[in-house]
Amino acid sequence: MESNYFCIGGHNICLQFSDTKANSMELLPSFVTFCLEDCPQNLLFTLTVDDSLRPMKERKLVRKFDTGNGDTVVYQLPDGGYQYIIRDIHNRDCCLLICNKDFSQNQCALNGDWVMRSFGLNDALMLIYAFAGSFHQTLLIHASCILLRPQEPGEEAVAYPFTAKSGTGKSTHSSLWMKHIEGAELLNDDNPIIRLIDGKPYIFGSPWSGKTPCYRNVQARLGAVTLIDRAPRNSIERLGPVQAFATLLPACSSMKWDGPIYNSLCDCLTHIIETTPVYTLHCLPDEEAAVLCHHTITQ
Numbered sequence: 001m002e003s004n005y006f007c008i009g010g011h012n013i014c015l016q017f018s019d020t021k022a023n024s025m026e027l028l029p030s031f032v033t034f035c036l037e038d039c040p041q042n043l044l045f046t047l048t049v050d051d052s053l054r055p056m057k058e059r060k061l062v063r064k065f066d067t068g069n070g071d072t073v074v075y076q077l078p079d080g081g082y083q084y085i086i087r088d089i090h091n092r093d094c095c096l097l098i099c100n101k102d103f104s105q106n107q108c109a110l111n112g113d114w115v116m117r118s119f120g121l122n123d124a125l126m127l128i129y130a131f132a133g134s135f136h137q138t139l140l141i142h143a144s145c146i147l148l149r150p151q152e153p154g155e156e157a158v159a160y161p162f163t164a165k166s167g168t169g170k171s172t173h174s175s176l177w178m179k180h181i182e183g184a185e186l187l188n189d190d191n192p193i194i195r196l197i198d199g200k201p202y203i204f205g206s207p208w209s210g211k212t213p214c215y216r217n218v219q220a221r222l223g224a225v226t227l228i229d230r231a232p233r234n235s236i237e238r239l240g241p242v243q244a245f246a247t248l249l250p251a252c253s254s255m256k257w258d259g260p261i262y263n264s265l266c267d268c269l270t271h272i273i274e275t276t277p278v279y280t281l282h283c284l285p286d287e288e289a290a291v292l293c294h295h296t297i298t299q
Contacts, residue, residue, distance in 0.1 A: 004016070004025055005038070008217075015125070023117060023121070028125075030209070030213070045129070049108055050108075053098065055096060073085040083099075084098075095110055095121065096111075097124045127253075137271075138194070138196075140191055140208075140252070141163065141193075141252055142191060143163040144161065146174050146177045148183050156221045157220040159203045162228050171189055181290060187216055191206050192204060193206050200275065201272045202222055224279060229282045234282065236292055237279065243278075248272075279296065
């Protein structure tokens with residue numbers, strides 16, 4: 001059994017391969033910068049990849065949902081755990097995933113060629129991380145995130161995620177910051193991690209960054225969260241707590257039907273909103289929008 005260890009968002013995870021002929025770390029090039037040399041003491045979760053794994057017969061269908069890259073079928077198991085079938089955009093079964101109730105112990109079997117196996121394993125790890133993390137004040141959020149390096153020695157780096165429905169222009173707005181705002185860098189372009197540490201929200205890069213290869217093992221203070229809304233002219237408004245919660249909740253990976261996970265996520269999100277400003281930017285994809293947003297949310 002080959003074991004590999006990673007630190008992602010400040011959490012340690014273990015990935016084991018029972019057979020390295022078809023499955024190995026070559027399936028996960030985006031994880032290289034997150035590798036640990038030694039076995040850490042505290043693990044968020046362990047995932048064992050074993051292609052001999054078979055589906056559980058006793059199960060209850062919960063739902064099937066479209067991730068944007070394919071369908072995932074969710075089953076509840078008698079012990080409170082879950083079974084998932086992860087399919088790609090071509091509706092091919094790429095991964096069978098079986099998890100215990102708190103997602104601390106997980107097994108999966110991969111299927112198909114390298115592309116299918118890599119997709120299935122990445123999706124399985126992202127799914128497990130999101131749900132295991134919810135018990136530890138950690139959120140995986142669908143956003144593009146800009147990092148501003150500190151201007152003075154001793155200051156913290158600050159990051160600003162932009163969230164919106166797919167295709168609205170999160171990545172476009174980030175690129176405008178990098179072009180027009182001095183010191184702006186891309187932290188992650190699809191799935192950064194927000195985590196409460198000693199009551200303060202921080203944001204981390206992750207191995208999951210959509211179509212943009214930006215896999216940075218970097219931590220920064222969370223400055224503000226902004227919803228991107230396409231509009232005929234540029235304007236920005238700060239949201240009240242209820243609006244902010246309703247805006248951010250759909251951007252977080254969760255399972256609304258699982259009470260403990262959903263309640264933990266909502267508690268974490270509520271605390272983030274209490275300590276972090278949330279805005280809606282009504283905008284065009286232009287320089288003025290980036291300058292307006294930067295001037296407002298960094299104050």
